[in-house]
Amino acid sequence: MSRPVLILFAGLGCLVAAQVLWFVALKPLRPVVPATAEAGAGLPPGEFAGTLLLGGFRGLACDLLWMRAVGAKESGRHYESVALAETIAAVQPRFSQVWEFLAHDLAYNLAYEAEDRGAKFAWFRAGIAANVQGCLRNPGNERILRNLAWMFNHKGDDFHTEIDAAAWGGQLDPVIAGANALIPAHRRVDPLGARTGLSNFAIAARLYALAVALAEATAYDQPHIIPRMVPLAWEFDGNVLLGQGRHREALGSWIASIAAWQEIAERAARATGLSKSLIEESYQRNEGRLRRRAADLARRLASDPAAGEALASAIDQRHLAEAKALLAQAGWKDHQAGTTIRWLDEGGTL
Amino acid sequence: MIRPLLAMIAVTVRESWRGGLPWLVLGSAVAVVVAMASLDAVDGPSRSRLAVSLVGGSAAFLTWLLAAVLPATQLRRDLDQRQSLLLFSKPLGKSTYLLGRWLGTLTVLAAAALAVAVAGAVALGALGLGSPGMRRAVAPDAWQRVTGLGEVREIASTQRTCSLDDPAAGDGLRWTFRGLPTGSDLDLLIKVAVRHQRWELTTGECAAQVSAFPAADLRAVPRVLELDPASPYGRGVEERPAPPGAIVLRNRDDKRTALDVDFARLHLPASCLSSDGRAVVQLARLDPQAVVTVERSAGALVATPAGPLTPHLLGGVLVALAPAAVLAAVSLLTATLSGLPTALLAGLTTLIAGNAAWTLRETLSGGDNSAPIRRLLELGLALTPDFSPASVSAGLAAGRALEFDQVWAAWGPLGAWALIALAFAWLALVKKEL
Structure with a gap:
């Protein structure tokens, strides 16, 4: 066989291999990534104008704007960086990092600059709104959804009272519905509706659970710390409720946390290498301690000692469905009389 | 051509x-x-x-x-x-x-x-x-440190910031401005960073008195400057209002540069300007527990309206x-x-x-x-x-x-x-x- 023919066959082989790789790599993304022909559909007029106007220069313009936005942020010119990020988001709304960047600037940097608490919370809400918009413009994107969960978990910790008093369903339910549509039925999260009284951690736990389910549905290689944020957020929710004297609700959150830890245990069984040891270590360090705290609280909240012991035993033996059912029955005190707040860094049980 | x-x-x-x-x-x-x-x-x-x-x-x-x-x-x-x-x-x-x-x-x-x-x-x-x-902002031409006993010390021209941290308070800074427009009142803008004397404690406020020498004459008795009613801060809060004749400065780091939001605004009367457009302004720290850090280029500015x-x-x-x-x-x-x-x-x-x-x-x-x-x-x-x-x-x-x-x-x-x-x-x- 002559050399040109060999080169020809080698080239053809590469093309076929590339095609096979393309099919294999893109298959899991097909349900969540729209086809190019549909990319322009549903764009708001501003985004459509920006996209159409720049044409082939869109990517280049985004690169340059992105660089300037990062420069402005590094120099502390947060208003300029927000303005640039908003421009990028309008020009390339499927660039997921820019939504995170924008949300972070609004909720953290501009909130820091604001004077009073009300204005700080307003900037936090603006950041959440930007992140929600990013989630809606990028359905199926785990990263933005995870950032939304993180913002509630981390920054939301500064605004317990305000978050508690607000109804978040109107803003977050479209995100939850969008993610629910892409994940199996048994992993779906109930919409928040008009509910108030949810802590930032309760919202974060739900969003983290969605992000984990979404990553699994799209075969996205999620950092191994993220699934553990679900039980941790539920536990923090329980701690906040405990501090507010809502002891029975706190116990419910702790049971939810223990249930989420069981999923982590299953995940540890499937994992290998360093991830496995890290997940197992985290599980062992947290789960047993939380079970003991929950069982202790169950005994204290029971009007009838036998019922308290039954619930404590169910928690201790990880019969969590039974524990939930028992706690849902009548006869439990909503709070334990005579207790004082114990700060999170204090040792011991309640 | x-x-x-x-x-x-x-x-x-x-x-x-x-x-x-x-x-x-x-x-x-x-x-x-x-x-x-x-x-x-x-x-x-x-x-x-x-x-x-x-x-x-x-x-x-x-x-x-x-x-x-x-x-x-x-x-x-x-x-x-x-x-x-x-x-x-x-x-x-x-x-x-x-x-x-x-x-x-x-x-x-x-x-x-x-x-x-x-x-x-x-x-x-x-x-x-x-x-x-x-606003057009004029930075001070020179600045000096004033101790609690009234002693005036020069600050090295290379020094970009100056911290007021004397445990006895009463220390301060003196700025000299040149080339200011005369004949009308001007705005004096003040911005400082504030922290507690003890690192483990937090505070974001410090009471201070700002005064200016009439006609920039250092022998005259300084005149206490009044806060502009439209100043974004300086009055203190309801439970802790500013002491009489003083303002409450808030912590503002070097990233905060908006002239209308990040600076306390005071009236600098025309009588405090010399005929050649010079003004000498002095800030005295009144809170002994607060450490005040002032930037040379942006700690005190005299602002003049700059049109639309x-x-x-x-x-x-x-x-x-x-x-x-x-x-x-x-x-x-x-x-x-x-x-x-x-x-x-x-x-x-x-x-x-x-x-x-x-x-x-x-x-x-x-x-x-x-x-x-x-x-x-x-x-x-x-x-x-x-x-x-x-x-x-x-x-x-x-x-x-x-x-x-x-x-x-x-x-x-x-x-x-x-x-x-x-x-x-x-x-x-x-x-x-x-």
Whole structure:
């Protein structure tokens, strides 16, 4: 066989291999990534104008704007960086990092600059709104959804009272519905509706659970710390409720946390290498301690000692469905009389 | 030389017009207005700051992008389509041709940026976004430290900040301002960083007294300055109001630069100014538990009204043209040396490099680079035009008037870059057989 023919066959082989790789790599993304022909559909007029106007220069313009936005942020010119990020988001709304960047600037940097608490919370809400918009413009994107969960978990910790008093369903339910549509039925999260009284951690736990389910549905290689944020957020929710004297609700959150830890245990069984040891270590360090705290609280909240012991035993033996059912029955005190707040860094049980 | 030069400028402008540039500018202006209308901010001043940032940034960005593309396209067309043969058969020097193309491009870019800036300024009013109150800020000419016993000590001219941390309080700073307009009251702006004497405790406030010497005479009894009723802070809060004759300063770090939001504003009466426009102002720290850190360049400023935003926005366009001048010259140089794709790539690379000079500086300042890397970075920094002096939109959004110094700071070094690139382009064109 002559050399040109060999080169020809080698080239053809590469093309076929590339095609096979393309099919294999893109298959899991097909349900969540729209086809190019549909990319322009549903764009708001501003985004459509920006996209159409720049044409082939869109990517280049985004690169340059992105660089300037990062420069402005590094120099502390947060208003300029927000303005640039908003421009990028309008020009390339499927660039997921820019939504995170924008949300972070609004909720953290501009909130820091604001004077009073009300204005700080307003900037936090603006950041959440930007992140929600990013989630809606990028359905199926785990990263933005995870950032939304993180913002509630981390920054939301500064605004317990305000978050508690607000109804978040109107803003977050479209995100939850969008993610629910892409994940199996048994992993779906109930919409928040008009509910108030949810802590930032309760919202974060739900969003983290969605992000984990979404990553699994799209075969996205999620950092191994993220699934553990679900039980941790539920536990923090329980701690906040405990501090507010809502002891029975706190116990419910702790049971939810223990249930989420069981999923982590299953995940540890499937994992290998360093991830496995890290997940197992985290599980062992947290789960047993939380079970003991929950069982202790169950005994204290029971009007009838036998019922308290039954619930404590169910928690201790990880019969969590039974524990939930028992706690849902009548006869439990909503709070334990005579207790004082114990700060999170204090040792011991309640 | 003037007539051929003007003819080349006119040709460049006409070609750009025919090439559909007005549509691009119109589209950009519409996109900016649409983006302004959809800005999400929690209050009026914030929305206004965002909108001004957006307008200034967009006008500059459009100019820079066009500067990297437009002149190379026009020059390559002249060379590739043999129009240059026709052009240079006329009494037109190659230097005149290049200068005409360059100046023509700058004219087109100035018009494009002005159109976007004017559209933005009109939209600011039409959309009811308002605009920041523009102020011209005069920094102190000299500053001194005053101890609690009244002793005055000089501060080294190299010292950028000064901390007041005497446990007995009563210490302070004295600033001397020169070149102030006389005959009317002025605004004195004060901004300091505040922390507690003990690191583990937090405080963000410090009571202080600000006074000025009548007619800048140090022998006179200082006059306590009053807080402007419209000052963003200084009165304290309801449960802890400012002591009589004092103000409550709040912690403001060096990242906070908005003149109308981040500075406590006091009245500086005309009687405190000497006939030659000099004023001496003194700040005394009253809270012994607070440590006050003051920046030399931004701790105390005397502000004078600087009119509406629009003229400053248009001045910002002039500053934004400085990087465009470099980009256009580099674009012409590379288009003379090679084909259009290479020229476009070179223009865009310069644009990226000019915007990324801060990363080189930051990496260099890290101090943990190996010697070869450090030298490479230093070389890169020396060979890279720095576009950061041309970023004025954040300052405008913060209510700071555009000064001629800023125009010069941008045009000085970048103008030299542009001239060097043009000189090389001329050399390359001379070597070509046309």
